[in-house]
Amino acid sequence: MCGIAGLLITDPDQRPQLGALLAPIFEAMTPRGPDSAGLALYGDGVEVHKQVGPATKLTADMALADRGGTCGIAHTRMATESAVTTEGCHPFMAGDDVGLVHNGSFSNYATVRRDLAATGVSFDSDNDSEVCCRLLAEQLAAGAGLAEALGSVPDRMDGFYTLLVATPSEMAILRDPAGCKPAVVAEGSGWVAVASEYHALSELPGIDEAHVFEPAPLEVHTWRA
Amino acid sequence: MPRTPRPSATFPAAVIEQIHELSDVGHYEIRGWGAKRAVPSFDDLTFLTSSLTRYPLEGYREAIDTTTVLGAGRAERPLVLDVPITIAGMSFGSLSAAAKEALGRAASAVGTSTTTGDGGMTPEERQASAKLVYQCLPSRYGFTPADLRVADAVEVVVGQGAKPGGGGMLLGQKVGERVAAMRTLPEGVDQRSASRHPDWTGPDDLRIKIDELREATDGQVPIFVKMGATRVPYDVKLAVAAGADVVVVDGMQGGTGATQDVFIEHTGIPTLPAVRQAAEALRDLDVHHDVQLIVSGGIRSGADVAKALALGADAVSIGVAALVALGCNRSTTTGDDRSPPEDVTDDYLALGATPGTCHHCHTGRCPVGITTQDPELEARLDVERASRRVENYLRSLTMELTTLARACGKSDVHNLEPEDLVALTVEAAAMAGVPLAGTSWVPGAGAGLP
Numbered sequence: 001m002c003g004i005a006g007l008l009i010t011d012p013d014q015r016p017q018l019g020a021l022l023a024p025i026f027e028a029m030t031p032r033g034p035d036s037a038g039l040a041l042y043g044d045g046v047e048v049h050k051q052v053g054p055a056t057k058l059t060a061d062m063a064l065a066d067r068g069g070t071c072g073i074a075h076t077r078m079a080t081e082s083a084v085t086t087e088g089c090h091p092f093m094a095g096d097d098v099g100l101v102h103n104g105s106f107s108n109y110a111t112v113r114r115d116l117a118a119t120g121v122s123f124d125s126d127n128d129s130e131v132c133c134r135l136l137a138e139q140l141a142a143g144a145g146l147a148e149a150l151g152s153v154p155d156r157m158d159g160f161y162t163l164l165v166a167t168p169s170e171m172a173i174l175r176d177p178a179g180c181k182p183a184v185v186a187e188g189s190g191w192v193a194v195a196s197e198y199h200a201l202s203e204l205p206g207i208d209e210a211h212v213f214e215p216a217p218l219e220v221h222t223w224r225a
Numbered sequence: 226m227p228r229t230p231r232p233s234a235t236f237p238a239a240v241i242e243q244i245h246e247l248s249d250v251g252h253y254e255i256r257g258w259g260a261k262r263a264v265p266s267f268d269d270l271t272f273l274t275s276s277l278t279r280y281p282l283e284g285y286r287e288a289i290d291t292t293t294v295l296g297a298g299r300a301e302r303p304l305v306l307d308v309p310i311t312i313a314g315m316s317f318g319s320l321s322a323a324a325k326e327a328l329g330r331a332a333s334a335v336g337t338s339t340t341t342g343d344g345g346m347t348p349e350e351r352q353a354s355a356k357l358v359y360q361c362l363p364s365r366y367g368f369t370p371a372d373l374r375v376a377d378a379v380e381v382v383v384g385q386g387a388k389p390g391g392g393g394m395l396l397g398q399k400v401g402e403r404v405a406a407m408r409t410l411p412e413g414v415d416q417r418s419a420s421r422h423p424d425w426t427g428p429d430d431l432r433i434k435i436d437e438l439r440e441a442t443d444g445q446v447p448i449f450v451k452m453g454a455t456r457v458p459y460d461v462k463l464a465v466a467a468g469a470d471v472v473v474v475d476g477m478q479g480g481t482g483a484t485q486d487v488f489i490e491h492t493g494i495p496t497l498p499a500v501r502q503a504a505e506a507l508r509d510l511d512v513h514h515d516v517q518l519i520v521s522g523g524i525r526s527g528a529d530v531a532k533a534l535a536l537g538a539d540a541v542s543i544g545v546a547a548l549v550a551l552g553c554n555r556s557t558t559t560g561d562d563r564s565p566p567e568d569v570t571d572d573y574l575a576l577g578a579t580p581g582t583c584h585h586c587h588t589g590r591c592p593v594g595i596t597t598q599d600p601e602l603e604a605r606l607d608v609e610r611a612s613r614r615v616e617n618y619l620r621s622l623t624m625e626l627t628t629l630a631r632a633c634g635k636s637d638v639h640n641l642e643p644e645d646l647v648a649l650t651v652e653a654a655a656m657a658g659v660p661l662a663g664t665s666w667v668p669g670a671g672a673g674l675p
């Protein structure tokens with residue numbers, strides 16, 4: 001039970017506005033996930049911020065509105081089967097710089113976790129999303145591209161999910177086979193924005209001209225910065 | 226005032242009767258079916274289905290996969306089944322040809338396999354079964370290279386749940402002309418099969434046998450190894466070391482056509498801990514994606530199937546339940562297009578049983594024509610009607626299984642996992658390795674028990 005938010009800037013001139021544009025989308029997701037909030041911010045490298053408490057506290061504490069960059073993915077969490085702790089906050093990082101946020105719940109994560117643990121993978125939390133992130137990291141480490149790695153998730157992970165993933169150069173999204181968990185994408189002039197609910201995107205400059213759509217189930221969409 | 230008669234807990238009426246019978250005849254009791262006493266079972270587990278933390282799949286709109294692939298690790302032609310429920314090995318001899326054919330037709334209709342038994346393969350069952358597993362038993366009765374090459378899988382039988390450590394048994398009244406000819410035995414004489422294979426004992430020699438079978442089948446079909454559930458973790462690991470593509474573990478509730486009652490009731494461990502131990506053994510070896518696990522012994526419902534899968538089985542086998550679906554323990558025959566079903570309660574009574582309590586397969590006098598070689602009795606089972614019943618039953622089991630798996634949020638029945646289950650008794654929690662309901666307590670967890 002969570003909210004996801006993401007913004008990728010494709011127009012270099014708009015990069016200084018990344019934080020100012022992303023903060024309201026992120027904060028609008030608070031009712032979906034008041035327990036904790038987290039953000040991966042890409043620009044010169046990647047910064048990960050996570051804390052227990054609402055998104056508004058995190059955006060204020062880090063002065064997100066003043067930050068520029070190429071891409072940010074964010075998450076507001078309503079904890080289900082694992083504890084409300086900073087470790088349980090999204091984004092989860094696969095490797096050094098691949099961030100993942102997830103809305104939904106996986107129904108076979110204990111099995112996949114056992115398999116990964118047997119190969120020496122270690123976990124920071126008891127969170128189902130972290131299992132997916134470690135799986136993704138394994139695929140990427142084996143040489144798969146982001147779209148390919150994300151597209152292979154349904155082969156192993158069962159359940160319901162919207163997954164939003166970012167690297168220093170790309171952002172990608174995938175929804176479960178039933179399209180059960182929500183996601184809205186807006187492709188605007190110089191930016192691509194993602195949120196769990198449309199209202200979070202409605203104040204973006206140029207939203208009326210943007211291409212707004214719900215990704216179809218199992219369709220991987222990727223965008224380059 | 227006269228006192229109320231006081232029965233003994235140590236010597237209840239059934240025990241007294243049994244002692245009287247043994248003292249009359251001077252030998253052990255032989256019977257069919259599996260253990261009749263209560264043991265911890267899948268009934269002692271319940272599913273934690275979806276609510277708010279997890280979401281169920283819609284019954285009629287969202288697909289769920291039941292496809293089951295056995296022996297994918299090594300065989301050129303793995304056994305691909307549409308459902309994870311197979312028909313266990315039961316011999317022609319123990320069963321009538323009509324019963325074997327009905328099972329074959331039903332299994333083929335739902336896309337699953339049947340299995341031969343002691344005494345070889347009949348042309349009818351090969352023809353009726355789209356997928357047929359050919360057993361290699363200690364007796365080797367009727368075991369031929371020609372049949373080996375038309376099998377869809379080979380199952381080396383080390384033992385079975387009803388009698389781990391014991392051999393097959395077919396009493397003389399069932400050794401009719403055709404059965405005798407297939408087994409090259411004299412007619413009408415009791416057949417007691419060997420308990421050990423003639424050419425191997427232990428995993429070192431079994432490895433050679435498996436290599437031989439793989440060579441004889443040109444590496445095309447998977448080789449199963451079936452065992453009764455006793456020292457499960459070690460036996461499963463040794464079967465894998467010997468080269469098994471699929472391990473079949475048969476718990477103590479597993480049935481038989483005939484064996485000593487003392488075997489049926491006092492050997493082996495229940496299917497519940499057996500499946501957990503076998504799955505753990507395969508995981509320990511890190512072969513659980515390559516070597517599949519089939520479990521059997523007392524599987525009756527889709528709930529049993531779902532729980533076995535959740536604890537780590539890839540498929541289950543049913544034996545007694547398939548016979549019951551055929552009409553075993555019914556008061557009437559199937560009837561056929563010319564005649565209506567006939568009440569045969571008196572024939573059960575003549576065996577010392579009633580419809581619902583019969584375990585007299587060993588006598589060859591099956592009132593409903595299933596476990597007999599008597600042409601008149603066999604004619605009581607209409608192949609068409611009997612196979613329809615088993616087909617209906619297999620479809621019902623599958624629907625029950627997918628109902629539970631969907632409710633657990635799975636789009637593939639094989640994604641059921643131990644974390645979907647809790648136990649209703651302390652015993653079942655310890656045996657299955659899942660928490661007692663309402664607690665996080667798994668008795669014995671971390672104790673390093675096998």
Ligand code: SF4
Binds near residue numbers: 257554555583585
């Ligand atoms: S009815 Fe036939 S198959 Fe069933 S237990 Fe009796 S003898 Fe065996």
